[in-house]
Amino acid sequence: NRLFSGTEGANLRMGLETLLSRVEGSQAEVRRLQALTQRLQATLEHSIQGVGMVRFRAFPDTGGDQSFALALVDGRGNGFILTALHSREGVRVYGKPLAAWSSLYHLSEEEQEALRQARQMVEEGQPS
Secondary structure: OOOOOOOOHHHHHHHHHHHHHHHHHHHHHHHHHHHHHHHHHHHHOOOOOEEEEEEEOOOOOOOOOOEEEEEEEOOOOOEEEEEEEEEOOEEEEEEEEEEOOEOOOOOOHHHHHHHHHHHHHHHHHOOO
């Protein structure tokens, strides 16, 4: 009632045409936003979504947990594990590629734990 109160004939027609034009504009904007959302979701699938890190002592003659394994993965388990082994002589850094939650290279216990943490982060971040 409020929409049409005090309107007659041509004014009513013009009001309905304006309203219809706004609805059509809103529908076009919704379609544009849906397409943008789909593109963003596709992009996010390939971004880092899970991170896992384990610090440990690689050698008994070094103090503290100065070595680490760091897993960085996207939503499909693709990414890499970066491992740094600290010793008295220096630090060695190794990288192992990941595809679908596994690597062609042997993973140490610490690397497996870092990967488990990263996977848990991805799975907990997924909408139900």
